[in-house]
Amino acid sequence: MTTEKQILVFTDLDGTLLDHTSYSYAPAEKALQTLKKHHIPLVLNTSKTRAEVKLLRRRMENTFPFICENGSAVYLPDSDGDFVAHVSGSGYDGILSVLSQLRKDGFRFRGFNDMPASEVSAVTGLNTDDATLAKQREATEPLLWQGSEEELLQFTTAIEHHGLRLVQGGRFYHVMNQTDKADGMKKVADYYRQSTGRDVITIALGDGGNDVGMLEAADFPIVIPGKKTTLTIKNPAAVTAPSEGPKGWQQVMGPLLDKLLAQ
CATH class of the missing domain: 3.40.50.1000 (HAD superfamily/HAD-like)
Structure with missing residues:
Protein backbone atom coordinates (compact mmCIF):
# COMPACT_ATOMS: atom_id res chain seq x y z
CA MET A 1 0.00 0.00 0.00
CA GLY A 89 -23.84 28.44 9.80
CA SER A 90 -27.11 28.36 11.71
CA GLY A 91 -27.68 25.32 13.87
CA TYR A 92 -31.07 23.68 14.10
CA ASP A 93 -32.38 26.18 16.64
CA GLY A 94 -31.36 29.01 14.33
CA ILE A 95 -33.21 27.43 11.41
CA LEU A 96 -36.33 26.91 13.53
CA SER A 97 -36.17 30.54 14.64
CA VAL A 98 -36.14 31.70 11.01
CA LEU A 99 -39.03 29.39 10.13
CA SER A 100 -41.03 30.64 13.10
CA GLN A 101 -40.67 34.20 11.86
CA LEU A 102 -41.57 33.24 8.29
CA ARG A 103 -44.68 31.46 9.53
CA LYS A 104 -45.69 34.67 11.32
CA ASP A 105 -45.16 36.43 7.99
CA GLY A 106 -47.88 34.23 6.52
CA PHE A 107 -45.99 31.41 4.82
CA ARG A 108 -47.67 28.01 5.14
CA PHE A 109 -45.64 24.82 5.71
CA ARG A 110 -45.29 21.95 8.16
CA GLY A 111 -41.86 20.77 9.27
CA PHE A 112 -40.62 17.72 11.14
CA ASN A 113 -40.40 19.84 14.29
CA ASP A 114 -44.15 20.51 14.00
CA MET A 115 -45.00 16.82 13.67
CA PRO A 116 -45.18 14.06 16.28
CA ALA A 117 -43.29 10.90 15.34
CA SER A 118 -46.56 9.25 14.28
CA GLU A 119 -47.09 11.95 11.65
CA VAL A 120 -43.49 11.77 10.41
CA SER A 121 -44.03 8.02 10.12
CA ALA A 122 -47.20 8.55 8.09
CA VAL A 123 -45.65 10.99 5.62
CA THR A 124 -42.32 9.15 5.20
CA GLY A 125 -43.23 5.47 5.43
CA LEU A 126 -40.73 4.99 8.27
CA ASN A 127 -41.75 2.98 11.28
CA THR A 128 -42.37 5.02 14.45
CA ASP A 129 -39.00 4.23 16.01
CA ASP A 130 -37.12 5.31 12.88
CA ALA A 131 -39.34 8.38 12.55
CA THR A 132 -38.34 9.35 16.09
CA LEU A 133 -34.68 9.15 15.05
CA ALA A 134 -35.38 11.19 11.91
CA LYS A 135 -36.80 13.96 14.10
CA GLN A 136 -33.56 14.29 16.07
CA ARG A 137 -32.09 16.95 13.81
CA GLU A 138 -29.13 19.26 14.32
CA ALA A 139 -28.67 21.21 11.10
CA THR A 140 -31.56 20.90 8.59
CA GLU A 141 -35.36 20.89 8.61
CA PRO A 142 -37.49 18.95 6.10
CA LEU A 143 -40.90 20.45 5.50
CA LEU A 144 -44.08 19.94 3.51
CA TRP A 145 -45.02 23.05 1.55
CA GLN A 146 -48.67 24.05 1.95
CA GLY A 147 -48.79 27.30 -0.03
CA SER A 148 -49.02 28.20 -3.71
CA GLU A 149 -46.21 28.06 -6.28
CA GLU A 150 -46.02 31.86 -6.25
CA GLU A 151 -45.72 31.88 -2.46
CA LEU A 152 -43.01 29.22 -2.69
CA LEU A 153 -40.88 31.56 -4.81
CA GLN A 154 -41.33 34.28 -2.21
CA PHE A 155 -40.52 31.81 0.58
CA THR A 156 -37.33 30.73 -1.22
CA THR A 157 -36.22 34.35 -1.50
CA ALA A 158 -36.99 34.94 2.18
CA ILE A 159 -35.01 31.84 3.19
CA GLU A 160 -32.02 33.05 1.17
CA HIS A 161 -32.31 36.48 2.77
CA HIS A 162 -31.62 34.77 6.10
CA GLY A 163 -28.47 33.11 4.72
CA LEU A 164 -30.13 29.71 4.30
CA ARG A 165 -31.24 27.76 1.24
CA LEU A 166 -34.21 25.66 0.25
CA VAL A 167 -33.48 22.36 -1.49
CA GLN A 168 -36.22 20.25 -3.04
CA GLY A 169 -36.03 16.56 -2.30
CA GLY A 170 -38.64 13.97 -3.22
CA ARG A 171 -41.65 14.80 -1.07
CA PHE A 172 -39.99 17.36 1.15
CA TYR A 173 -38.25 20.68 0.88
CA HIS A 174 -35.16 20.96 3.06
CA VAL A 175 -34.15 24.18 4.78
CA MET A 176 -30.42 24.11 5.33
CA ASN A 177 -27.25 26.15 5.45
CA GLN A 178 -25.14 26.97 2.41
CA THR A 179 -23.34 23.63 2.57
Missing part, protein backbone atom coordinates in the same frame (compact mmCIF):
# COMPACT_ATOMS: atom_id res chain seq x y z
CA THR A 2 1.22 3.50 -0.79
CA THR A 3 2.46 5.30 2.30
CA GLU A 4 2.57 8.79 0.75
CA LYS A 5 -1.16 9.41 0.87
CA GLN A 6 -4.09 8.48 3.10
CA ILE A 7 -6.97 6.85 1.22
CA LEU A 8 -10.40 8.03 2.36
CA VAL A 9 -13.70 6.54 1.17
CA PHE A 10 -16.85 8.70 1.33
CA THR A 11 -20.15 6.99 0.64
CA ASP A 12 -23.81 7.84 0.42
CA LEU A 13 -26.11 5.29 2.06
CA ASP A 14 -29.60 4.65 0.65
CA GLY A 15 -29.32 3.32 -2.90
CA THR A 16 -25.53 3.35 -2.75
CA LEU A 17 -23.97 1.32 0.06
CA LEU A 18 -27.42 0.21 1.26
CA ASP A 19 -29.89 -1.62 -0.95
CA HIS A 20 -32.96 0.51 -1.64
CA THR A 21 -35.36 -2.23 -0.56
CA SER A 22 -33.60 -4.36 2.06
CA TYR A 23 -31.18 -1.68 3.39
CA SER A 24 -28.53 -4.41 3.38
CA TYR A 25 -24.85 -3.75 2.57
CA ALA A 26 -24.00 -7.47 2.37
CA PRO A 27 -23.11 -7.46 -1.38
CA ALA A 28 -20.31 -4.97 -0.62
CA GLU A 29 -18.91 -6.96 2.30
CA LYS A 30 -15.73 -8.11 0.54
CA ALA A 31 -14.64 -4.54 -0.26
CA LEU A 32 -15.66 -3.40 3.23
CA GLN A 33 -13.43 -6.06 4.74
CA THR A 34 -10.54 -4.85 2.58
CA LEU A 35 -11.02 -1.36 3.99
CA LYS A 36 -10.95 -2.72 7.54
CA LYS A 37 -7.88 -4.86 6.89
CA HIS A 38 -5.91 -1.86 5.65
CA HIS A 39 -7.36 0.62 8.17
CA ILE A 40 -8.85 2.79 5.41
CA PRO A 41 -11.49 5.17 6.81
CA LEU A 42 -15.03 4.61 5.53
CA VAL A 43 -16.81 7.93 6.01
CA LEU A 44 -20.61 7.81 5.82
CA ASN A 45 -21.89 10.94 4.04
CA THR A 46 -25.66 11.01 4.14
CA SER A 47 -28.84 13.06 4.48
CA LYS A 48 -29.73 11.01 7.56
CA THR A 49 -29.47 12.35 11.11
CA ARG A 50 -26.78 11.41 13.63
CA ALA A 51 -29.32 9.31 15.56
CA GLU A 52 -30.10 7.31 12.42
CA VAL A 53 -26.45 6.87 11.48
CA LYS A 54 -25.43 5.87 15.00
CA LEU A 55 -27.22 2.52 14.73
CA LEU A 56 -25.67 1.71 11.35
CA ARG A 57 -22.17 2.65 12.51
CA ARG A 58 -22.56 0.34 15.50
CA ARG A 59 -23.73 -2.49 13.26
CA MET A 60 -20.84 -1.94 10.84
CA GLU A 61 -18.31 -1.42 13.67
CA ASN A 62 -17.46 1.88 12.00
CA THR A 63 -15.36 4.18 14.19
CA PHE A 64 -14.51 6.94 11.71
CA PRO A 65 -15.73 10.52 11.28
CA PHE A 66 -19.12 10.83 9.59
CA ILE A 67 -21.23 13.44 7.84
CA CYS A 68 -24.98 13.91 8.28
CA GLU A 69 -27.84 16.04 6.99
CA ASN A 70 -26.32 16.60 3.53
CA GLY A 71 -23.01 18.00 4.74
CA SER A 72 -24.49 20.39 7.29
CA ALA A 73 -23.18 18.45 10.30
CA VAL A 74 -19.70 16.92 10.34
CA TYR A 75 -18.72 14.71 13.27
CA LEU A 76 -15.04 14.69 14.17
CA PRO A 77 -13.36 13.20 17.24
CA ASP A 78 -12.22 15.52 20.00
CA SER A 79 -9.17 14.98 22.24
CA ASP A 80 -11.14 12.43 24.27
CA GLY A 81 -12.20 10.47 21.20
CA ASP A 82 -15.83 11.58 21.46
CA PHE A 83 -17.48 12.70 18.22
CA VAL A 84 -18.46 16.36 18.22
CA ALA A 85 -20.75 18.02 15.69
CA HIS A 86 -19.29 20.80 13.57
CA VAL A 87 -22.31 22.62 12.17
CA SER A 88 -21.90 25.20 9.44
CA ASP A 180 -23.45 20.27 0.82
CA LYS A 181 -21.82 16.85 0.93
CA ALA A 182 -18.72 18.20 -0.83
CA ASP A 183 -18.17 20.66 2.02
CA GLY A 184 -18.45 17.82 4.52
CA MET A 185 -15.97 15.73 2.55
CA LYS A 186 -13.50 18.63 2.49
CA LYS A 187 -13.72 19.08 6.27
CA VAL A 188 -13.02 15.41 6.93
CA ALA A 189 -10.19 15.35 4.37
CA ASP A 190 -8.65 18.42 6.03
CA TYR A 191 -8.94 16.70 9.42
CA TYR A 192 -6.97 13.70 8.14
CA ARG A 193 -4.35 15.90 6.48
CA GLN A 194 -3.77 17.72 9.75
CA SER A 195 -3.90 14.68 12.03
CA THR A 196 -1.70 12.40 9.88
CA GLY A 197 0.57 14.91 8.16
CA ARG A 198 -0.18 13.15 4.86
CA ASP A 199 -2.07 14.19 1.78
CA VAL A 200 -5.23 12.26 0.98
CA ILE A 201 -6.82 10.38 -1.89
CA THR A 202 -10.60 10.75 -1.89
CA ILE A 203 -12.94 8.08 -3.25
CA ALA A 204 -16.62 9.04 -3.32
CA LEU A 205 -19.69 6.95 -4.15
CA GLY A 206 -23.24 8.21 -4.64
CA ASP A 207 -26.42 7.86 -6.65
CA GLY A 208 -28.49 11.01 -6.06
CA GLY A 209 -28.55 14.68 -6.98
CA ASN A 210 -27.32 15.63 -3.52
CA ASP A 211 -24.17 13.55 -4.21
CA VAL A 212 -23.11 15.48 -7.33
CA GLY A 213 -20.90 18.04 -5.55
CA MET A 214 -19.15 15.32 -3.56
CA LEU A 215 -18.54 13.23 -6.67
CA GLU A 216 -17.25 16.14 -8.72
CA ALA A 217 -14.79 17.08 -5.96
CA ALA A 218 -13.41 13.55 -5.44
CA ASP A 219 -10.23 12.08 -6.88
CA PHE A 220 -12.09 8.87 -7.73
CA PRO A 221 -15.85 9.50 -8.21
CA ILE A 222 -18.01 6.41 -8.53
CA VAL A 223 -21.57 6.84 -9.74
CA ILE A 224 -24.00 4.19 -8.57
CA PRO A 225 -26.84 3.97 -11.11
CA GLY A 226 -30.32 4.80 -9.84
CA LYS A 227 -33.53 2.97 -10.58
CA LYS A 228 -34.80 5.78 -12.82
CA THR A 229 -31.83 7.97 -13.74
CA THR A 230 -28.06 7.85 -13.62
CA LEU A 231 -26.03 10.92 -12.69
CA THR A 232 -23.81 12.75 -15.15
CA ILE A 233 -20.71 14.02 -13.37
CA LYS A 234 -18.36 16.76 -14.56
CA ASN A 235 -15.22 14.95 -13.54
CA PRO A 236 -13.12 13.08 -16.14
CA ALA A 237 -12.18 10.47 -13.54
CA ALA A 238 -15.83 9.47 -12.96
CA VAL A 239 -16.88 5.88 -13.54
CA THR A 240 -20.35 4.37 -13.37
CA ALA A 241 -20.89 1.05 -11.63
CA PRO A 242 -22.52 -1.68 -13.74
CA SER A 243 -25.13 -2.46 -11.07
CA GLU A 244 -27.26 -0.61 -8.54
CA GLY A 245 -26.67 -0.34 -4.80
CA PRO A 246 -24.10 -2.35 -2.82
CA LYS A 247 -23.56 -4.81 -5.70
CA GLY A 248 -22.33 -1.95 -7.88
CA TRP A 249 -20.37 -0.59 -4.90
CA GLN A 250 -18.47 -3.87 -4.70
CA GLN A 251 -17.98 -4.20 -8.47
CA VAL A 252 -16.05 -0.93 -8.70
CA MET A 253 -14.48 -0.68 -5.26
CA GLY A 254 -12.94 -4.16 -5.37
CA PRO A 255 -10.69 -3.51 -8.39
CA LEU A 256 -10.00 0.11 -7.40
CA LEU A 257 -8.75 -0.85 -3.95
CA ASP A 258 -6.61 -3.63 -5.44
CA LYS A 259 -5.04 -1.05 -7.76
CA LEU A 260 -4.40 1.59 -5.10
CA LEU A 261 -3.11 -0.86 -2.50
CA ALA A 262 -0.65 -2.34 -5.00
CA GLN A 263 1.07 1.00 -5.56
Whole structure:
Protein backbone atom coordinates (compact mmCIF):
# COMPACT_ATOMS: atom_id res chain seq x y z
CA MET A 1 0.00 0.00 0.00
CA THR A 2 1.22 3.50 -0.79
CA THR A 3 2.46 5.30 2.30
CA GLU A 4 2.57 8.79 0.75
CA LYS A 5 -1.16 9.41 0.87
CA GLN A 6 -4.09 8.48 3.10
CA ILE A 7 -6.97 6.85 1.22
CA LEU A 8 -10.40 8.03 2.36
CA VAL A 9 -13.70 6.54 1.17
CA PHE A 10 -16.85 8.70 1.33
CA THR A 11 -20.15 6.99 0.64
CA ASP A 12 -23.81 7.84 0.42
CA LEU A 13 -26.11 5.29 2.06
CA ASP A 14 -29.60 4.65 0.65
CA GLY A 15 -29.32 3.32 -2.90
CA THR A 16 -25.53 3.35 -2.75
CA LEU A 17 -23.97 1.32 0.06
CA LEU A 18 -27.42 0.21 1.26
CA ASP A 19 -29.89 -1.62 -0.95
CA HIS A 20 -32.96 0.51 -1.64
CA THR A 21 -35.36 -2.23 -0.56
CA SER A 22 -33.60 -4.36 2.06
CA TYR A 23 -31.18 -1.68 3.39
CA SER A 24 -28.53 -4.41 3.38
CA TYR A 25 -24.85 -3.75 2.57
CA ALA A 26 -24.00 -7.47 2.37
CA PRO A 27 -23.11 -7.46 -1.38
CA ALA A 28 -20.31 -4.97 -0.62
CA GLU A 29 -18.91 -6.96 2.30
CA LYS A 30 -15.73 -8.11 0.54
CA ALA A 31 -14.64 -4.54 -0.26
CA LEU A 32 -15.66 -3.40 3.23
CA GLN A 33 -13.43 -6.06 4.74
CA THR A 34 -10.54 -4.85 2.58
CA LEU A 35 -11.02 -1.36 3.99
CA LYS A 36 -10.95 -2.72 7.54
CA LYS A 37 -7.88 -4.86 6.89
CA HIS A 38 -5.91 -1.86 5.65
CA HIS A 39 -7.36 0.62 8.17
CA ILE A 40 -8.85 2.79 5.41
CA PRO A 41 -11.49 5.17 6.81
CA LEU A 42 -15.03 4.61 5.53
CA VAL A 43 -16.81 7.93 6.01
CA LEU A 44 -20.61 7.81 5.82
CA ASN A 45 -21.89 10.94 4.04
CA THR A 46 -25.66 11.01 4.14
CA SER A 47 -28.84 13.06 4.48
CA LYS A 48 -29.73 11.01 7.56
CA THR A 49 -29.47 12.35 11.11
CA ARG A 50 -26.78 11.41 13.63
CA ALA A 51 -29.32 9.31 15.56
CA GLU A 52 -30.10 7.31 12.42
CA VAL A 53 -26.45 6.87 11.48
CA LYS A 54 -25.43 5.87 15.00
CA LEU A 55 -27.22 2.52 14.73
CA LEU A 56 -25.67 1.71 11.35
CA ARG A 57 -22.17 2.65 12.51
CA ARG A 58 -22.56 0.34 15.50
CA ARG A 59 -23.73 -2.49 13.26
CA MET A 60 -20.84 -1.94 10.84
CA GLU A 61 -18.31 -1.42 13.67
CA ASN A 62 -17.46 1.88 12.00
CA THR A 63 -15.36 4.18 14.19
CA PHE A 64 -14.51 6.94 11.71
CA PRO A 65 -15.73 10.52 11.28
CA PHE A 66 -19.12 10.83 9.59
CA ILE A 67 -21.23 13.44 7.84
CA CYS A 68 -24.98 13.91 8.28
CA GLU A 69 -27.84 16.04 6.99
CA ASN A 70 -26.32 16.60 3.53
CA GLY A 71 -23.01 18.00 4.74
CA SER A 72 -24.49 20.39 7.29
CA ALA A 73 -23.18 18.45 10.30
CA VAL A 74 -19.70 16.92 10.34
CA TYR A 75 -18.72 14.71 13.27
CA LEU A 76 -15.04 14.69 14.17
CA PRO A 77 -13.36 13.20 17.24
CA ASP A 78 -12.22 15.52 20.00
CA SER A 79 -9.17 14.98 22.24
CA ASP A 80 -11.14 12.43 24.27
CA GLY A 81 -12.20 10.47 21.20
CA ASP A 82 -15.83 11.58 21.46
CA PHE A 83 -17.48 12.70 18.22
CA VAL A 84 -18.46 16.36 18.22
CA ALA A 85 -20.75 18.02 15.69
CA HIS A 86 -19.29 20.80 13.57
CA VAL A 87 -22.31 22.62 12.17
CA SER A 88 -21.90 25.20 9.44
CA GLY A 89 -23.84 28.44 9.80
CA SER A 90 -27.11 28.36 11.71
CA GLY A 91 -27.68 25.32 13.87
CA TYR A 92 -31.07 23.68 14.10
CA ASP A 93 -32.38 26.18 16.64
CA GLY A 94 -31.36 29.01 14.33
CA ILE A 95 -33.21 27.43 11.41
CA LEU A 96 -36.33 26.91 13.53
CA SER A 97 -36.17 30.54 14.64
CA VAL A 98 -36.14 31.70 11.01
CA LEU A 99 -39.03 29.39 10.13
CA SER A 100 -41.03 30.64 13.10
CA GLN A 101 -40.67 34.20 11.86
CA LEU A 102 -41.57 33.24 8.29
CA ARG A 103 -44.68 31.46 9.53
CA LYS A 104 -45.69 34.67 11.32
CA ASP A 105 -45.16 36.43 7.99
CA GLY A 106 -47.88 34.23 6.52
CA PHE A 107 -45.99 31.41 4.82
CA ARG A 108 -47.67 28.01 5.14
CA PHE A 109 -45.64 24.82 5.71
CA ARG A 110 -45.29 21.95 8.16
CA GLY A 111 -41.86 20.77 9.27
CA PHE A 112 -40.62 17.72 11.14
CA ASN A 113 -40.40 19.84 14.29
CA ASP A 114 -44.15 20.51 14.00
CA MET A 115 -45.00 16.82 13.67
CA PRO A 116 -45.18 14.06 16.28
CA ALA A 117 -43.29 10.90 15.34
CA SER A 118 -46.56 9.25 14.28
CA GLU A 119 -47.09 11.95 11.65
CA VAL A 120 -43.49 11.77 10.41
CA SER A 121 -44.03 8.02 10.12
CA ALA A 122 -47.20 8.55 8.09
CA VAL A 123 -45.65 10.99 5.62
CA THR A 124 -42.32 9.15 5.20
CA GLY A 125 -43.23 5.47 5.43
CA LEU A 126 -40.73 4.99 8.27
CA ASN A 127 -41.75 2.98 11.28
CA THR A 128 -42.37 5.02 14.45
CA ASP A 129 -39.00 4.23 16.01
CA ASP A 130 -37.12 5.31 12.88
CA ALA A 131 -39.34 8.38 12.55
CA THR A 132 -38.34 9.35 16.09
CA LEU A 133 -34.68 9.15 15.05
CA ALA A 134 -35.38 11.19 11.91
CA LYS A 135 -36.80 13.96 14.10
CA GLN A 136 -33.56 14.29 16.07
CA ARG A 137 -32.09 16.95 13.81
CA GLU A 138 -29.13 19.26 14.32
CA ALA A 139 -28.67 21.21 11.10
CA THR A 140 -31.56 20.90 8.59
CA GLU A 141 -35.36 20.89 8.61
CA PRO A 142 -37.49 18.95 6.10
CA LEU A 143 -40.90 20.45 5.50
CA LEU A 144 -44.08 19.94 3.51
CA TRP A 145 -45.02 23.05 1.55
CA GLN A 146 -48.67 24.05 1.95
CA GLY A 147 -48.79 27.30 -0.03
CA SER A 148 -49.02 28.20 -3.71
CA GLU A 149 -46.21 28.06 -6.28
CA GLU A 150 -46.02 31.86 -6.25
CA GLU A 151 -45.72 31.88 -2.46
CA LEU A 152 -43.01 29.22 -2.69
CA LEU A 153 -40.88 31.56 -4.81
CA GLN A 154 -41.33 34.28 -2.21
CA PHE A 155 -40.52 31.81 0.58
CA THR A 156 -37.33 30.73 -1.22
CA THR A 157 -36.22 34.35 -1.50
CA ALA A 158 -36.99 34.94 2.18
CA ILE A 159 -35.01 31.84 3.19
CA GLU A 160 -32.02 33.05 1.17
CA HIS A 161 -32.31 36.48 2.77
CA HIS A 162 -31.62 34.77 6.10
CA GLY A 163 -28.47 33.11 4.72
CA LEU A 164 -30.13 29.71 4.30
CA ARG A 165 -31.24 27.76 1.24
CA LEU A 166 -34.21 25.66 0.25
CA VAL A 167 -33.48 22.36 -1.49
CA GLN A 168 -36.22 20.25 -3.04
CA GLY A 169 -36.03 16.56 -2.30
CA GLY A 170 -38.64 13.97 -3.22
CA ARG A 171 -41.65 14.80 -1.07
CA PHE A 172 -39.99 17.36 1.15
CA TYR A 173 -38.25 20.68 0.88
CA HIS A 174 -35.16 20.96 3.06
CA VAL A 175 -34.15 24.18 4.78
CA MET A 176 -30.42 24.11 5.33
CA ASN A 177 -27.25 26.15 5.45
CA GLN A 178 -25.14 26.97 2.41
CA THR A 179 -23.34 23.63 2.57
CA ASP A 180 -23.45 20.27 0.82
CA LYS A 181 -21.82 16.85 0.93
CA ALA A 182 -18.72 18.20 -0.83
CA ASP A 183 -18.17 20.66 2.02
CA GLY A 184 -18.45 17.82 4.52
CA MET A 185 -15.97 15.73 2.55
CA LYS A 186 -13.50 18.63 2.49
CA LYS A 187 -13.72 19.08 6.27
CA VAL A 188 -13.02 15.41 6.93
CA ALA A 189 -10.19 15.35 4.37
CA ASP A 190 -8.65 18.42 6.03
CA TYR A 191 -8.94 16.70 9.42
CA TYR A 192 -6.97 13.70 8.14
CA ARG A 193 -4.35 15.90 6.48
CA GLN A 194 -3.77 17.72 9.75
CA SER A 195 -3.90 14.68 12.03
CA THR A 196 -1.70 12.40 9.88
CA GLY A 197 0.57 14.91 8.16
CA ARG A 198 -0.18 13.15 4.86
CA ASP A 199 -2.07 14.19 1.78
CA VAL A 200 -5.23 12.26 0.98
CA ILE A 201 -6.82 10.38 -1.89
CA THR A 202 -10.60 10.75 -1.89
CA ILE A 203 -12.94 8.08 -3.25
CA ALA A 204 -16.62 9.04 -3.32
CA LEU A 205 -19.69 6.95 -4.15
CA GLY A 206 -23.24 8.21 -4.64
CA ASP A 207 -26.42 7.86 -6.65
CA GLY A 208 -28.49 11.01 -6.06
CA GLY A 209 -28.55 14.68 -6.98
CA ASN A 210 -27.32 15.63 -3.52
CA ASP A 211 -24.17 13.55 -4.21
CA VAL A 212 -23.11 15.48 -7.33
CA GLY A 213 -20.90 18.04 -5.55
CA MET A 214 -19.15 15.32 -3.56
CA LEU A 215 -18.54 13.23 -6.67
CA GLU A 216 -17.25 16.14 -8.72
CA ALA A 217 -14.79 17.08 -5.96
CA ALA A 218 -13.41 13.55 -5.44
CA ASP A 219 -10.23 12.08 -6.88
CA PHE A 220 -12.09 8.87 -7.73
CA PRO A 221 -15.85 9.50 -8.21
CA ILE A 222 -18.01 6.41 -8.53
CA VAL A 223 -21.57 6.84 -9.74
CA ILE A 224 -24.00 4.19 -8.57
CA PRO A 225 -26.84 3.97 -11.11
CA GLY A 226 -30.32 4.80 -9.84
CA LYS A 227 -33.53 2.97 -10.58
CA LYS A 228 -34.80 5.78 -12.82
CA THR A 229 -31.83 7.97 -13.74
CA THR A 230 -28.06 7.85 -13.62
CA LEU A 231 -26.03 10.92 -12.69
CA THR A 232 -23.81 12.75 -15.15
CA ILE A 233 -20.71 14.02 -13.37
CA LYS A 234 -18.36 16.76 -14.56
CA ASN A 235 -15.22 14.95 -13.54
CA PRO A 236 -13.12 13.08 -16.14
CA ALA A 237 -12.18 10.47 -13.54
CA ALA A 238 -15.83 9.47 -12.96
CA VAL A 239 -16.88 5.88 -13.54
CA THR A 240 -20.35 4.37 -13.37
CA ALA A 241 -20.89 1.05 -11.63
CA PRO A 242 -22.52 -1.68 -13.74
CA SER A 243 -25.13 -2.46 -11.07
CA GLU A 244 -27.26 -0.61 -8.54
CA GLY A 245 -26.67 -0.34 -4.80
CA PRO A 246 -24.10 -2.35 -2.82
CA LYS A 247 -23.56 -4.81 -5.70
CA GLY A 248 -22.33 -1.95 -7.88
CA TRP A 249 -20.37 -0.59 -4.90
CA GLN A 250 -18.47 -3.87 -4.70
CA GLN A 251 -17.98 -4.20 -8.47
CA VAL A 252 -16.05 -0.93 -8.70
CA MET A 253 -14.48 -0.68 -5.26
CA GLY A 254 -12.94 -4.16 -5.37
CA PRO A 255 -10.69 -3.51 -8.39
CA LEU A 256 -10.00 0.11 -7.40
CA LEU A 257 -8.75 -0.85 -3.95
CA ASP A 258 -6.61 -3.63 -5.44
CA LYS A 259 -5.04 -1.05 -7.76
CA LEU A 260 -4.40 1.59 -5.10
CA LEU A 261 -3.11 -0.86 -2.50
CA ALA A 262 -0.65 -2.34 -5.00
CA GLN A 263 1.07 1.00 -5.56
